[in-house]
Structures are given as C-alpha cells and as structure tokens.
Amino acid sequence: MSFKVMMVFGTRPEAIKMAPLARVLRQWPGVDLNICSTGQHREMLKQVLDSFELAVDQDLQVMTQGQTLNGLSQQLLIHLDQAYERIKPDIVLVHGDTTTSFIAALAAFNRHLPIGHVEAGLRTGNLRSPWPEEANRRLTGVIADLHFTPTTKGEANLLREGVPNADIEVTGNTVIDALLWMRTHQQDIHWHPAADSPLAVLDDTRRMVLITGHRRESFGGGFRNICLALADLAHRYPNVQFVYPVHLNPQVQNAVYSVLADTSNIYLVAPQDYQHFVWLMGRAHFILTDSGGIQEEAPAIGKPLLVLRDVTERPSVLEGGTVLLVGTDTERIVKEASLLLDDDATFQRMSRIHSPYGDGHASERIANRLCIWLKHRSAASKTA
Incomplete structure (x- = not known):
C-alpha cells in the first residue's frame, strides 16, 4: 500500500524545517512524496534545498513585484487548487505560520483533503505579534487533521482550543533535526x-x-x-x-x-x-x-x-x-x-546548551505517526 503525501512550503525557514522530514519521507516505505514550492522566498529556497540534496517536484512561481499579502493569497489559492487536482494527494503537509501554510491548508480543506500541520500549537496570544504569523498558525490549526507539535506546551495550547488529544503528536521540532544533521556533516568534512x-x-x-x-x-x-x-x-x-x-x-x-x-x-x-x-x-x-x-x-x-x-x-x-x-x-x-x-x-x-525542542528525531516521529494515521484512515474507508 502506497500513500501520496504532498508537502507544501514557500519560505526559507519552512524549507529548512521541512527538509529533514522530506529526506525521511523520501526513504519511508509506502510513501510517495511530492514536494511543492510556492516560491514565496524564491531566491533563498534553492540554497536550502541544495544544502539538503533535495529538489522540488513542482514550483508554482506565484510571486510578483509589489505583491500584497492578499494578492499572494489569491494566487496561492488558485495555483494550489490546480496542483491538488493534478496530484490528488492522500494528505497535505504544511509547516508553521506563513501565508503559504494557511492558504495551502485552506485550499486542501476546500477539497476535503486531510491536512497535517508540522510545528503546530505555538502561540503568543496576540494576533498582532507576530503578524500575520500568529493568525496564520491559529487558522491552520482550526482546519488541520493532524497536529505535530514540538513541545508539551504546544500540546496544551491545542487541547485548550478543543483539538482532540488523539489528533496531536508531540514530536520535537524538525529544525533541530536540520541543525544537528548539518553540524555533523560540517564537522565530518571539516567544512x-x-x-x-x-x-x-x-x-x-x-x-x-x-x-x-x-x-x-x-x-x-x-x-x-x-x-x-x-x-x-x-x-x-x-x-x-x-x-x-x-x-x-x-x-x-x-x-x-x-x-x-x-x-x-x-x-x-x-x-x-x-x-x-x-x-x-x-x-x-x-x-x-x-x-x-x-x-x-x-x-x-x-x-x-x-x-x-x-x-x-x-x-x-x-x-x-x-x-x-x-x-x-x-x-x-x-x-x-x-x-x-x-x-x-x-x-x-547564557552560554549553556538548552534544547527543549527535541533530540534530532522529530522527522522520524512525524513520519511514523503519519503512516499509521493514513493506514487507519484507508482501512476505515474500506469498511464504511
């Protein structure tokens, strides 16, 4: 049994944090990964992907000169809707709190596609700070089906907002996976x-x-x-x-x-x-x-x-x-x-190591929970 997983990101920070998960999913049995870039940070995305030896499967090229957030959102919604029609993924993975993340989740929701939210549950409690990220993250959380949160604090935030415990997985943050992988790689080759x-x-x-x-x-x-x-x-x-x-x-x-x-x-x-x-x-x-x-x-x-x-x-x-x-x-x-x-x-x-965001294995935890969820969903649909 193979599942088609579509990963959508557009900014440099998203790419850094999704790259280690993409590397794991590329090798995970039963997963057909499709990486979609919206190009929100076009000049900086290729640098990240090259560093992690990854390439996108599709580039939506939505950015234009002088574009507003509303203009970007409009283009994202149109192009992502078309991409979902072409790929027909079993689940869409988005990350964090960008405009790309929320609009990718909204476009998936409108097509009845399941949504997995990586780095879910972070909150400041102030919709104006960070802006527009706090709203993007909260709105994505409302329509997501799976919530991969870095810490138990994130888990508590989600539970307070009514997310069922069964839909939450505390994983650590994939940015620590990325950081530790790159540090080890650099040390190994004396970079x-x-x-x-x-x-x-x-x-x-x-x-x-x-x-x-x-x-x-x-x-x-x-x-x-x-x-x-x-x-x-x-x-x-x-x-x-x-x-x-x-x-x-x-x-x-x-x-x-x-x-x-x-x-x-x-x-x-x-x-x-x-x-x-x-x-x-x-x-x-x-x-x-x-x-x-x-x-x-x-x-x-x-x-x-x-x-x-x-x-x-x-x-x-x-x-x-x-x-x-x-x-x-x-x-x-x-x-x-x-x-x-x-x-x-x-x-x-202030120079002590303090790492509440994981041990470098968040990507494996996400991939494991994702595949278990997809298998249960597939089995349930066959018996319905």
Missing part, C-alpha cells in the same frame, strides 16, 4: 567557507556577533531602532565583528543600508545558504534575531540569544536562561548586548 565567500574576510581571532531581522511588525520605526542600536554597538566595540545577512525584502534592505552601510566593522552580506548560516551560528559569540527558528537553534548549540521582539510563541526557550527578549528599543538592545560583550559571568550563564 569552512570558501576563499571567495564574503565570510572569508572574518578574523578568527576577533569576536563576532550574528544578526538577523525580517519581521513585518518591526517595519518602520522598529527596524530603524534596531539599526541605530547596531551602529552604537559597532562604535563602542570596534574590535568586534558584526555580521548581518540582510533579508531581501526591500523594506529591510532600505532600513539596514541607510543606517549601517558605512560602518567598517559591520559586515552586511547577502542571505546565506543553510551551510554558511549554521557555520555563522557556531562561530558567533552571541546572536541578535527576530527569527522564530533561530530561537530554537541557538540554545541547542549553547549560543546566547537576544530576541528583537516583545513577545515569543516559543516560551520554552526563555526557561533555560539562555534567551532574552529585548524588543526593538535601542537602549535596551545596546544594554543587553554590551553585558554579553563586557561581563563574562553574564556570557557564561
């Missing part, structure tokens, strides 16, 4: 950026701070505050290297380059493929980010993390004392970053 990489200019004898930022709720004043904080830190610590792979969104690019382009110890580089980014995380003294995935990855390898957000849907990371919410307030960012650079006791306290 290092090539001589022509923009990262090759970094001085191994100097400390390095890694920065990422892309969240829509920070566009405008929030991003300017972050950039002003980075400029201040670079001035205070001229011997520290600040590396910022700048997201391709024009609003991010404009804010970052208008403030930081002429600062000699701030290295503004293009978004890095996953191999290079994992190397950067390992090399970093600490990390500043508004990313959800990095909130899970950094503690798993013992890197102190300052989160450029006011709330997080990942409260488990805060319990280990290695992650601190600093928001987008310039003075707060400078204060907490300075402590990590000046105070060894603070740095050591």
